[in-house]
Every structure is written in C-alpha cells, then in structure tokens.
Amino acid sequence: MTAKPLISVRDLTIRFRTDEGLVTAVDNVSFDIKPGEVLGLVGESGSGKSVTAKALMRLNAGNTVYDPASRIVLNLPDGEIDVLSLKRDRDMRVVRGGSISMIFQEPMASFAPAITVGDQMVEQLQIHTSMSKAEAKALGIEMLARVGIPEPARRFDQYAFEFSGGMRQRAMIAMALSTKPRLLIADEPTTALDVTIQAQVIDLMKDLVNEFHMAILFITHDLGVIAQTADRVAVMYLGRIVETGTVRQVIRDPVHPYTLGLINALPKIDDLTAELTPVPGDIPSPLDRPPGCVFHTRCPVAIPGRCNTEIPGFVDGKDGHRAACLLAAERMQEGVGA
Amino acid sequence: MTNPVIEAKDLTVRYTLGHGFMTKKVDLHAVDNVSLRIEKGNFFGLVGESGSGKTTLGRALLRAAPISEGHVIYDDGEKRFDLATISKPDLKDYRKRAQLIFQDPYAALSPRMTVRDIIAEPLEVMGLTKTREETDARVREIAAKCRLNLEHLRRFPHAFSGGQRQRISIARALVSGPRFIVADESVAALDVSIQADVLNLLKAIQRDMGISFLFISHDLSVIAHVCDHVSVMYLGRLVETAPTRKLFSRPRHPYTSALLSAIPSLDPDDRGDAQKLQGEIPSPTNPPPGCKFHPRCRFARDRCKQDTPVLREVAPEHFAACHFAEEFDFTRELRG
Numbered sequence: 291m292t293a294k295p296l297i298s299v300r301d302l303t304i305r306f307r308t309d310e311g312l313v314t315a316v317d318n319v320s321f322d323i324k325p326g327e328v329l330g331l332v333g334e335s336g337s338g339k340s341v342t343a344k345a346l347m348r349l350n351a352g353n354t355v356y357d358p359a360s361r362i363v364l365n366l367p368d369g370e371i372d373v374l375s376l377k378r379d380r381d382m383r384v385v386r387g388g389s390i391s392m393i394f395q396e397p398m399a400s401f402a403p404a405i406t407v408g409d410q411m412v413e414q415l416q417i418h419t420s421m422s423k424a425e426a427k428a429l430g431i432e433m434l435a436r437v438g439i440p441e442p443a444r445r446f447d448q449y450a451f452e453f454s455g456g457m458r459q460r461a462m463i464a465m466a467l468s469t470k471p472r473l474l475i476a477d478e479p480t481t482a483l484d485v486t487i488q489a490q491v492i493d494l495m496k497d498l499v500n501e502f503h504m505a506i507l508f509i510t511h512d513l514g515v516i517a518q519t520a521d522r523v524a525v526m527y528l529g530r531i532v533e534t535g536t537v538r539q540v541i542r543d544p545v546h547p548y549t550l551g552l553i554n555a556l557p558k559i560d561d562l563t564a565e566l567t568p569v570p571g572d573i574p575s576p577l578d579r580p581p582g583c584v585f586h587t588r589c590p591v592a593i594p595g596r597c598n599t600e601i602p603g604f605v606d607g608k609d610g611h612r613a614a615c616l617l618a619a620e621r622m623q624e625g626v627g628a
Numbered sequence: 629m630t631n632p633v634i635e636a637k638d639l640t641v642r643y644t645l646g647h648g649f650m651t652k653k654v655d656l657h658a659v660d661n662v663s664l665r666i667e668k669g670n671f672f673g674l675v676g677e678s679g680s681g682k683t684t685l686g687r688a689l690l691r692a693a694p695i696s697e698g699h700v701i702y703d704d705g706e707k708r709f710d711l712a713t714i715s716k717p718d719l720k721d722y723r724k725r726a727q728l729i730f731q732d733p734y735a736a737l738s739p740r741m742t743v744r745d746i747i748a749e750p751l752e753v754m755g756l757t758k759t760r761e762e763t764d765a766r767v768r769e770i771a772a773k774c775r776l777n778l779e780h781l782r783r784f785p786h787a788f789s790g791g792q793r794q795r796i797s798i799a800r801a802l803v804s805g806p807r808f809i810v811a812d813e814s815v816a817a818l819d820v821s822i823q824a825d826v827l828n829l830l831k832a833i834q835r836d837m838g839i840s841f842l843f844i845s846h847d848l849s850v851i852a853h854v855c856d857h858v859s860v861m862y863l864g865r866l867v868e869t870a871p872t873r874k875l876f877s878r879p880r881h882p883y884t885s886a887l888l889s890a891i892p893s894l895d896p897d898d899r900g901d902a903q904k905l906q907g908e909i910p911s912p913t914n915p916p917p918g919c920k921f922h923p924r925c926r927f928a929r930d931r932c933k934q935d936t937p938v939l940r941e942v943a944p945e946h947f948a949a950c951h952f953a954e955e956f957d958f959t960r961e962l963r964g
Contacts, residue, residue, distance in 0.1 A: 334819040334821055334822075335789075335790065335819055336789075454908055455678065456908055457908070484677040484678055484846050485846060485847065485848070485887060485890040485891055485892075486677055486886065486887065486890045486904075486905045487677075487908065488890065488892070489889075489890040489892070489904045489905070490904055490905075490906075492892070493904060496899075511819050511820060512820070512892070513820070513894060514891065514892035514893065514894050515892050517892065517893060517894050517895060517896045518892045518893065518896075518899055537896040538896050538897075541894060541895075541896055542896075551821060552820060552821060553894070555820045555821045555823065555824040556820050556824075556849075556894065557824075557827075557847075557849040557850050557852065557853040558849065558894065559848065559849045559852055559876070559888065559891055562852050562853060562872070562873065562876065564853075566824035566827055566828060566853055567824060568821055568822065568823075568824035568825035568828065569821035569822075569824075572789045572791055572792060572822070573789065
C-alpha cells in the first residue's frame with residue numbers, strides 16, 4: 291500500500307473558454323494510480339471522463355484553462371514531472387507516447403488512412419526511442435504478433451482500412467504498447483466492438499497488464515467491463531468524482547445514489563424479470579451546472595433545501611471507499627448494497 | 629393462431645461485387661435462405677455480430693434491400709402485400725405501415741430542421757394530413773406519447789442529448805401510424821442510464837399501440853430484457869430461434885452460447901473463466917463449407933465441415949441449426 295503512486299492528480303479543475311463564457315468540464319478531481327493498477331473511470335457522456343484523461347497527456351484543445359491549484363504529478367524512476375507546468379513540445383514528448391500512451395474508441399479515426407500501419411509504428415518508435423528503422427520494424431511485427439494478429443509481417447505493410455474493427459483495435463494496442471509506457475489510457479476501447487471481440491480485447495489487455503506491469507486508466511460507461519478489468523473504480527458525474535473505491539466496494543455496495551442508479555439501469559442477463567430502471571432525466575448541460583450536489587436534479591433521495599445548496603464533501607468508508615453525498619455516512623455504515 | 633404481421637419465406641438477399649471488367653464477379657449472400665414469422669404485437673429480437681446480415685435482413689423486411697429470392701408477406705388484417713412482387717402504389721402504402729428507427733440519433737436527424745418539422749416531415753411527404761393545424765395536432769400527440777417536452781418542438785436537434793434525440797427519432801417513426809417497426813441497434817449509441825429509458829418507451833409503444841417490432845441488437849442482455857422471441861444470426865443464416873426464456877435457459881446452438889458467455893459479468897469475482905469465442909466472423913464472399921460456424925466452434929466434428937445443418941425444431945418452439953443440438957449442453961461445457 292505504501293508504493294508511491296505512478297500518477298497523482300490533485301484538485302484538477304478544467305474549464306473551457308467558449309462564446310458563452312467559461313464552461314466547467316472537470317471540477318476538483320483527485321485520484322492516484324499505482325504502478326500495475328487498473329483504475330476504471332465510469333460515467334455518462336458529458337461527465338468529463340475523457341477531458342480528465344486527456345489532461346494527463348495535455349491533449350485538451352487550445353481553449354482549455356487549468357485552474358492554478360490543479361496538479362498532475364508523474365513519478366518516474368528518474369524524477370517527478372509536473373505535467374501541467376510543461377511548456378515546450380519537446381518536454382511534453384516524454385509524457386505523450388513516452389510514459390503515457392492512449393488508445394481510443396474508434397481505431398479507424400486514430401490511424402492515418404494513407405500511411406501503412408507499420409510505418410506509423412516505426413515513426414513513433416523513432417521519436418521515442420533510439421531504435422534504427424530495422425529494429426523498430428522488428429519490434430512492430432513482434433508487437434502485432436503479441437496482440438494476436440495473424441500474419442503480422444504481412445499486416446505490418448497494410449493500411450488501417452484493410453483491418454477489421456477488432457483487428458484495428460488490437461493494432462492500436464500494439465502500437466500504444468510498443469514504447470513500453472508506464473500508463474496506458476484506454477478511452478472506451480471496446481465500445482465499438484462486438485461482445486465477442488470485446489471479450490477477446492479485454493482478455494488481451496489483462497494479459498498485457500501482467501506482462502508489462504503497466505498501469506491502466508480504463509474509461510468506459512459499461513460497468514460490466516469495469517467489473518471485469520478494474521482494481522479500483524471512480525464514478526464521475528458532471529465533472530466531479532462522486533464515488534470511488536475498490537471494484538467490489540463500488541459495484542457490490544454502492545453508496546452514491548448515482549452509482550446505484552447506473553447499476554439498476556443495466557440489463558442483467560441472470561434476472562430477466564428485473565425491471566430496467568433508468569436514471570430519471572438527462573445529464574444537465576455543463577453550461578447550466580446545478581448548484582449544491584450536481585446530481586440533485588436527478589436524485590431520487592435528494593433532500594430539498596440541503597442537496598440543492600450544499601456541495602457534499604467526501605465521506606470515508608472502509609479501505610479507501612469514499613462517496614460525496616450527504617447521505618453517505620449512514621449508507622456506509624449500513625452497507626446498503628445493490 | 630394469430631395472424632403474423634410479417635413473414636419471411638426462404639428470403640435471400642444477394643449482392644454481386646465487382647463489375648466484370650478485369651475483376652471477377654463475386655456473389656455475396658448477405659441474407660441466405662431465411663424464414664421467420666413476427667406475430668402481431670410481438671417484440672422480436674435479432675442478434676448477431678457485425679457482418680452477420682441482421683441489418684440487411686431488417687431492411688429487406690422494409691423492402692429497403694433487394695429481395696433476390698423468396699417472399700416477404702406483410703399482413704395487418706387490413707392490407708396484405710408480398711414485398712417481392714409489390715407494386716409501386718402498394719409500396720407507397722407499405723411505407724406508412726412499416727418504419728425504421730436508426731442506430732445513431734446524432735446522424736439520423738437533420739441539423740437544419742426543427743424538431744416539429746422533423747416529426748412532421750413523413751406526414752407531409754406521405755400526404756397524411758390536409759392542413760397545418762391537423763399536422764400540428766398529430767405531431768403534438770405523438771411527441772407527448774414519446775415523452776417529449778412540447779415546448780421543445782421549435783428547437784433544433786443539437787440542443788438535445790442522445791436520449792432525447794432518440795425519442796425524437798422514435799416520434800418521427802411513429803407519426804405515420806405504422807403497424808411494424810424495425811429498430812436497428814436503437815440503443816447501442818446510448819448511455820446505460822438512458823438506454824433503459826428508451827427501451828421502456830419502446831416496450832410501452834408495443835404494449836399500448838400493438839405495434840410489432842423487429843429489434844436488432846448485438847447485445848444479448850438488452851434483447852433478453854425486452855424481446856418475446858429471439859433469432860440468432862450468423863453469416864446470413866438463422867442459427868437459432870426460440871421464445872426468449874427458452875433460448876436463454878438453454879441455448880441450443882454453440883454460437884448463441886458463446887455470445888452469452890461473452891457478456892461481461894457484473895461480478896468482479898467472476899472474471900471470465902468461460903471459454904471465449906476465438907477469431908472473427910469470416911467474409912461472406914468466401915463462407916466456409918458445411919456449417920458456417922465450424923471454424924470457430926469448439927464442438928465442431930468432421931461432419932460439420934461438409935454437412936450444412938438445417939434449422940430444425942429441437943425442442944418445442946425451439947429451433948436450432950446444429951447437428952449436435954440435442955447431444956451437447958453447450959452452456960455447461962463452456963463454463964467447464
């Protein structure tokens with residue numbers, strides 16, 4: 291437990307300058323990821339999970355404003371990097387694609403369409419390592435083989451459009467891992483895939499975590515995928531983390547009404563008679579953030595007069611289980627579960 | 629026996645690839661000799677991986693894909709059509725009676741039309757209403773049914789979330805008063821919290837208006853919750869079809885069973901020891917001989933490589949196209 295976190299995010303607040311003024315996308319988010327740990331980041335579209343992840347690599351657009359109090363610290367063997375203070379592109383390269391790699395939901399959009407998959411792998415290896423072209427090619431083919439792509443040497447010279455969806459996602463994982471990053475950010479990597487292929491990709495990622503001892507920030511809206519992959523989970527809603535804990539705590543004994551709502555909305559294959567209960571209403575626009583607890587407009591147990599005025603702080607339960615809800619203290623003790 | 633609203637008989641949809649000069653012409657059977665019946669008011673699920681032909685089958689039932697062989701009979705008690713031979717005026721009538729809801733509510737709605745105009749467009753194109761007042765009244769009635777805020781009718785689609793947009797798409801599909809709706813991956817692009825809401829809305833529409841649905845999805849857990857009857861498709865063929873409960877309590881085709889075991893379990897202590905389906909769906913231009921599923925099937929025997937299994941009744945109301953449907957309990961085997 292005393293291992294130093296690989297990456298430490300503190301009080302991360304991200305706003306975007308827009309025509310309508312400053313829009314808050316991420317509000318006071320803190321978390322750590324230890325080496326070899328898989329942290330699942332769950333939330334609906336618009337919850338700020340992708341913006342948070344991109345901040346770790348400083349990939350957000352030019353109109354992004356990071357709050358001065360925000361800190362993202364990357365602990366590497368040869369020293370700490372304060373990610374938000376990096377200015378030059380050259381320094382940023384150590385982080386982008388070097389210590390941290392990212393894979394995206396839509397692999398077709400992430401490969402250049404007119405450059406072969408192999409050339410793209412070689413290019414990034416030449417940027418981040420001192421490998422010769424021949425060495426980079428050999429490693430590229432080896433990585434393609436490692437992620438289960440048949441005939442890797444032939445595939446190396448093909449273009450992304452010649453790959454099937456599942457194969458493209460494998461190739462993207464191969465490419466992301468070839469520089470041996472310490473942290474892999476996986477942004478909905480299986481959402482566009484069939485369940486059968488999703489199961490294969492999840493298995494592959496689990497194997498790779500063990501083999502490379504790398505940490506993963508796994509972003510998804512699918513709690514089933516989280517249950518299968520993550521060690522710890524953070525649930526985000528409208529830019530805030532509302533609950534965090536081990537995967538068992540959060541999925542078996544959810545405390546925050548939003549987490550509970552997400553679990554109840556999920557169709558469960560072993561109980562066909564269970565009613566599907568949607569979380570009522572829609573996620574509010576970030577232009578129109580509710581005061582108090584951001585979830586109170588959709589919360590079935592909101593206390594009028596309190597939840598719409600007080601911003602709930604974190605209540606700590608056992609072993610790092612925390613939830614930001616006025617009712618959390620009671621629920622933590624009772625061990626209210628799904 | 630109730631009247632089927634729609635019935636496909638030996639339906640084949642074939643596309644020819646390559647246009648002769650310098651390239652060899654190749655036939656692609658997107659839908660290969662499929663027969664199915666969707667009873668009146670039934671919520672009929674169709675499941676399979678990408679490339680299985682489920683979307684093409686759905687479109688053929690709407691006469692939006694060519695019917696190469698076989699028949700599709702539509703009968704709602706008032707009108708009866710054979711889509712393979714339907715005349716132009718009848719097809720126009722059929723368009724009012726059968727509708728499609730798309731997967732992506734972001735792409736399906738014109739960004740330059742107000743919600744009111746989007747929902748009203750089918751009425752105007754089909755000439756179903758005479759006056760603007762009549763159109764407005766109909767739009768408001770349907771919008772209310774789909775739980776849309778009537779004050780939002782003057783807004784443009786960009787102002788809405790994914791769930792609201794999908795409700796707008798549903799309202800547009802309902803406005804002509806259809807008896808049959810094909811919902812093609814209609815909740816796949818939505819968050820789980822909203823997915824449940826849209827599924828409940830579709831079920832309410834089926835129940836209250838007696839509309840028959842073909843619900844296409846790659847997600848068996850969604851299918852399990854909403855459908856009365858399920859068909860599983862693989863490379864253009866139906867491999868299993870049964871009432872939902874029967875199919876889920878004991879799948880009779882190894883492909884169905886593999887699809888079920890691929891659903892990620894919500895139990896963190898049950899981290900997929902089940903056997904994963906290996907490989908990917910083969911190209912339909914060059915399907916394997918015998919049972920099309922045999923290269924990926926753990927149970928395949930020599931017989932499966934030559935002998936094409938036909939869809940047959942292996943238990944009451946339960947049809948499967950597998951030589952070993954009675955012999956093996958696939959689910960138990962997979963759990964090992």
